Ligand code: HEM
């Protein structure tokens with residue numbers, strides 16, 4: 001178990017971040033290459049005013065008509081993503097490790113806050129999951145892989161929560177936590193989770209297409 | 220049964236089209252759709268049919284284009300038939316859903332790609348096939364001969380002189396400011412539309428002409444999945460405008476013609492920069508400018524008193540950017556304007572778009588079902604008059620009027636304006652001076 005731990009907190013971190021960031025870059029560069037010939041329509045009407053507004057409104061909580069019409073989902077989706085970023089980035093334990101390794105770290109949230117945000121995140125995740133199961137128009141779209149990705153995104157939070165509260169065999173839970181988190185990072189570039197980057201391009205495009213060309217709002 | 224449909228599926232052609240269309244956009248859209256289902260509520264097909272989940276935009280793409288890519292084009296006729304039913308029978312490519320998707324996924328573009336693939340295998344609604352033949356043979360969707368067209372024009376010029384003195388309908392006048400193009404249904408079935416437009420042009424003193432070729436601005440091959448023919452159709456219009464040396468191409472009150480001429484046409488005709496060679500202006504914009512600049516004056520006594528609403532044609536409003544102009548015009552014309560909800564760029568398609576009207580009787584049932592959303596929107600306004608600056612909207616709403624007994628009348632801007640404009644003395648017909 002210790003060897004496993006050593007590997008995951010040493011080379012494992014490097015490998016997973018390398019694949020995560022490198023993968024996203026490779027995918028984006030590949031799409032950029034494809035787009036040169038086949039997506040002239042993206043470049044011909046590019047205007048960052050409209051592209052920016054199209055992106056910006058979807059980053060705001062309930063910033064779009066669509067999310068305002070479905071406020072429960074809108075809130076769950078927003079909270080889900082905020083916690084998804086905030087908890088791992090500003091967790092005291094993560095930043096302590098960072099500081100030990102590099103001497104620099106991000107500011108940290110008090111543990112009690114991170115703890116609450118973790119629970120909030122999991123509740124939001126459950127709402128998203130429940131919605132997938134309950135609403136026919138979402139269920140019909142959802143594949144086993146979609147369920148897997150949603151659950152898998154929650155796993156680092158579940159295991160992190162257990163480890164923090166020392167529920168279960170601490171060492172194993174901690175190893176599971178790190179393993180899940182690193183696996184998740186490596187999955188992002190190759191799955192629909194690549195939307196973390198591609199969102200900005202696809203939203204910008206519809207902003208150009210409907211906004212620059214027609215003056216229509218896309219939010 | 221069409222004999223083309225008996226042939227084995229040409230997998231190579233499908234593969235070629237799949238690879239040709241495999242743009243960065245389609246790659247991204249297909250892979251990042253998070254299957255959140257937000258788009259469902261935005262689609263009127265879904266809303267009209269008791270929220271049938273199979274009518275959600277994302278499902279329609281999942282069941283067709285995504286499947287085609289997954290199977291690398293190895294599909295059978297039954298699958299193509301299903302694609303046909305979805306791509307033509309369950310989507311009008313109105314682009315509304317894109318505004319409601321977190322990623323702005325352009326479902327309409329992907330459905331159009333499915334249409335192209337179906338077209339490559341001869342799986343296309345009969346009604347559209349017929350119009351394609353007409354475009355190929357005569358350059359217009361109705362198969363009207365040039366002589367007949369020109370004859371109709373001179374006949375209409377004569378008629379128009381009963382209302383406005385000095386109306387001319389010039390054809391191929393080089394150097395005119397505007398080349399006015401029409402929907403082939405006008406010379407064929409509603410020639411008075413041409414006469415009314417000529418009256419308006421005469422009163423404002425516009426320098427205009429009709430072209431003898433490329434006069435039909437409609438582009439149904441664009442909806443039939445026949446991109447090559449669609450490109451030829453729009454190119455013929457551009458070429459004529461360049462030849463005549465006009466400043467702009469004006470489009471009659473037709474929605475998809477504007478979409479073709481200004482937005483999709485340049486790409487279909489192979490202009491890499493996406494710009495038409497001659498500026499394109501829609502008549503809604505033209506009327507708005509005439510009224511704003513006082514070139515047309517409306518008789519306040521004749522303003523419409525009855526409650527009136529405005530049908531935003533998808534390809535004029537959301538996809539044409541002219542929803543404000545439409546409403547501005549109505550300020551001059553109507554006393555009791557009542558907007559539908561939702562409206563403007565968020566407006567619902569009437570159910571007649573995307574080629575639905577010419578797709579003919581076999582699609583009528585579905586057209587009436589999906590039009591329920593529009594019928595209810597209209598009924599809720601309590602309006603007695605619906606203004607629709609689009610031929611397809613007009614036909615659809617007239618059908619909906621019967622189906623849902625709305626008790627309304629559908630009119631165009633041309634009609635409203637010609638009946639209500641103040642005609643300066645020099646244009647008053649001789650007969651009325653004698654009165
Ligand atoms: C590392 C980065 C990210 C990860 C791991 C991630 C993860 C996820 C997951 C797992 C879902 C699916 C939820 C479900 O199945 O219901 C989701 C949905 C979504 N994400 Fe992200 N996300 C990331 C970044 C972003 C960013 C930067 C945006 C941009 C605003 C974004 C926008 C969305 C949207 C619009 C949805 C759809 C709502 C839904 O399906 O629930 N995501 N994300």
Ligand code: SF4
Pocket residue numbers: 141251252253254255256257258259276277319320321322323324
């Ligand atoms: S709204 Fe967009 S991301 Fe969500 S299911 Fe529809 S197409 Fe996919």
Ligand code: SF4
Pocket residue numbers: 261262263264275276279309310311312313314315316317326327568
């Ligand atoms: S483009 Fe219009 S008709 Fe087609 S799926 Fe989207 S909302 Fe529905």
